[in-house]
Structures are given as C-alpha cells and as structure tokens.
Amino acid sequence: MIEILNATELAQAKATGALVADILQSLKNRTTIGTNLLDIDRWAAAMIVEAGAQSCYVDYAPSFGRGPFGHYICTAVNDAVLHGLPHDYTLADGDLLTLDLAVSKGDVAADSAISFVVGESKPPESVAMISATERALSAGIAAAGPGARIGDISHAIGSVLSEAGYPINTEFGGHGIGSTMHQDPHVANTGRPGRGYKLRPGLLLALEPWVMADTAELVTDADGWTLRSATGCRTAHSEHTIAITQDGAEILTLPRRTQP
Template sequence: MMELKTHAEIEKMAVTGRFVAQVLHDLATRAEPGVNLLDLEQRARTMVRDRGAVSCYWDYAPSFGSGPFRNVICLSVNDAVLHGLPRDHVLAPGDVLTLDFAVSIDGWVADAARTVRVGVDDDPAHPDTRLIASTERALAAAVAAMLPDNRLGDVSAAIGEVAVADGYRVNTQFGGHGLGRTMHEDPHVPNLGRRGKGMRLKPGTTLALEPWWATGTERLVSDPDGWTLRSADGSMTAHSEHTVAVTDDGPRILTTVD
C-alpha cells in the first residue's frame, strides 16, 4: 500500500530534494576530463556528512544487487546506465556519465538522477545528446501527467510514448517507484504503459519518475561487480529522474534547487 503524504510531509521531502539537486549539480560541474569517479564519490560523501543526511545507498542490499552497496552515489559511464558502482575510472572527453543519488534528511527521502556528456559541447545533433534529451523530455511528460485523478498508466504511457517516438526500446524491469520514508515503496512505475490503467493518482502521491534507455537495445547485462547494469549491446545509455508529488494544484517537482 502506498502512503499518501500530507502537505507538511511533502515540504519535508522538498527539503531533502533541494539537497539532492544541489549535490547532483555540484558533481555534474566537477565531472571533467581527468576526474576519477572515486573523487566524485568522495565529494558526495563529504556533502552528505556535512549536511547531516543519511545515504539511502550505503549498506543497501536488494535482491537485484550483490550487496551491501558501500557507496553513497551510483556513477554509470557510457553503456552503463543503472546502479553503477563507483570505481577507479578516469573520465575522458565524450564520456556519458549518469549520476544517481538518494538520501534521507530528518526521515524523508528524495531521489534523482541526471546524465551529462563530459568535456564536450552538447551538440543537439550528436546521438548521445539526443539520447539524453529524449530521457529528459520523457521525464517532463511524466511529470505533466502527475495530475489528481489521472492513472499510473498515464504516467508510464507518457514516458513510453516519447521513447517510441524517438526510436528507442523500453525496458520495464527497472523503472520509477514510490518513495517517502524509505527509498523504494509501492508502486513500481514502468517506463511503458497504457493510459487509463492502473491506480488512481491522489494528492499526496509521491513518485520517483526515471525514464532511461539505450541507443540500441532494451536488454541489460550485469558487471562482475554484481551491481552495474549495462546495455546488452554496448550502446550508449542515459537516465533522468525526479522525485515528484501530486498536489491539488498539480505536479510538484521536489528535486530542484528552485
């Protein structure tokens, strides 16, 4: 069962969400050629400690990973898209880096992700830029569907419609999720769905929406580290995510610095 959040509880989640957004902005700015992923992990640890936040990833041991996870951020490069275990890797110009970050502050969680190209201009015509932009447009479409009395299928369909229109295949094994007091709560939010189907959205619904896909396939393979998931054909990947609340006034993005 999903727990609907009060206005006061959503405000608390927004405090966490602003911090999540600040960390992602800080790390994305630091993600330059020559920077080691372990340096970004260390910076994230410092920011978590200084804020008095609690990492949702540290010691996390779900069935789909080889736990416990002993880092505070997921860093996935190029064909890696989900659950990237920070490792000794020096970023190079043109690397596609996904940063996925979730913490709890005063008992309330927020979760977000963004993908950036390292050390190069974001040429709109470049395939990697178009891939990233596709997930960002899908995220915006999903947010717009987070309206009272809409269905969960409306949100999933909004994501999948963008992917299909842009020529990408969609994996439904991993997607968005409910969250609040913990990182993963009901319901699962697949990135493909049918409008008018599924649970009805009510004010107080809080979801992490996270469209992700690869250039060439919807299939994933796992690294020997037991965590990092890559596109099965080695093609580039991208992932965009926000924590969003349904309110009487419409959707509210919680993982923003605004």
C-alpha cells in the same frame, strides 16, 4: 506499501529534494576530464554528511544486487545505465556519465538522476539520447496529477521514448518514495493510459525514464550491481522526485543553487 504524506512530511520532502538536486548540480559542475568516479563518490559523501543527511545507498541491499552497495552515489559511464558502482575509472573527453543520487533527511527520501557528456566532445547521438529522456520525464510529470493513473504517466513517458526510436526496458522504472527510497507503486517507462493506481495528493513518485541506444536488454557486471546495455551501446537516464498536489504535480528535485 504506498505512503501518502501529510503537510509536515511534504515540507521535509521539499527540503530533501532540493538537497539532492543541489548535490547533483555541484557534482556535475566539478566533474571534468580526468575526474575519477571514486572522487565523485567522496564528494557526494562529504556533502551528504555536511547536510546532516543519510545516503540511501550505503547500506542498500536488495535481492537483485550483491549488497550492500557500499557507496554514496551511482556513477554509470557510457554503456552502464543503472546502479553504477563507483570504481577506479578516470573520465575521458566525450564520456556519457549518469549520476543517480538518493538521500534521506528528516525521515523522508528523495531521488534524482542526471546524464551529461564530459568535456568538450559532444557526440550528437549521446546528446539526442539525453534529450529524449529529459523530454520523456517532462511528459510523465505533465501527465501526473490527482485522479490520474500510473498508466497515464507510463504512457506519456513511453510515447516520447518510442517516438524517438529507443527500445524500452520494463524491468526497472520509476517508483513510489517516502520514508524509504523504493516503494509501491512501480512506474514502468511504457504502459496503457487509464490503468493502475489512482494518484492522490500527498503521494511522492520518483519518475525515471532511461534508455539504451539500440537494445532493451541489460547485462550485469561482475560487481553484481552495475547494469549495462547488452550490446555495449550508450545509455541515458533522467529522474525527478515529484509530489502529487491538489492541482497537479510539483518537482521536488530542482537545484536551489548552481555553484560547485
């Protein structure tokens, strides 16, 4: 299913996107050495409930998971990259943490992810990998607009990631979003320009470049959810929800505030 949102729905999408971004920013500000992943999950739950919104994850039970997910946010540490199930783990200095959050409010969902290094130690390889995903995300957004094709976005993202030297996995990527979290079209993190679905104003897309330092192969944890690099290398993931407009693309998941 591919949804095209009307003006009222787009206004709600902007509000939901800002809420997602604000929660992620608050969680990043509160996270430090000694923070437990379960604390992050509880903080996210409290902010979602306080906002009168709903988590897209608690009851999420796709065919590839061991559902339902049962938590409010994905927390992936170091070699974990996608669907990180919050568990009893205390963050250490230099850990690379990815927070991935999807929330629905007013029957419209928004989805975003950020990666950052915890504490004072900033391993250069981790910083470079995070930067590559952020640059790829910016390139993908720049390639989006009315009349462009999904392949144009995929090509823009993949070009940045490949030039940075990272292998690219195509099993999981970006996706359409709207009344539900995951919709068509699929947006692979590499592809050929000029191919695929033609973008129209009112379409929402969640673009999410992610990479693993030295492999494109994933393995699944015993929890049935958390996806890790097959080699144990570190990973990074950046994501925004965007709306296709008459003039280009608008990022919906930018924070309105930065305080905890």
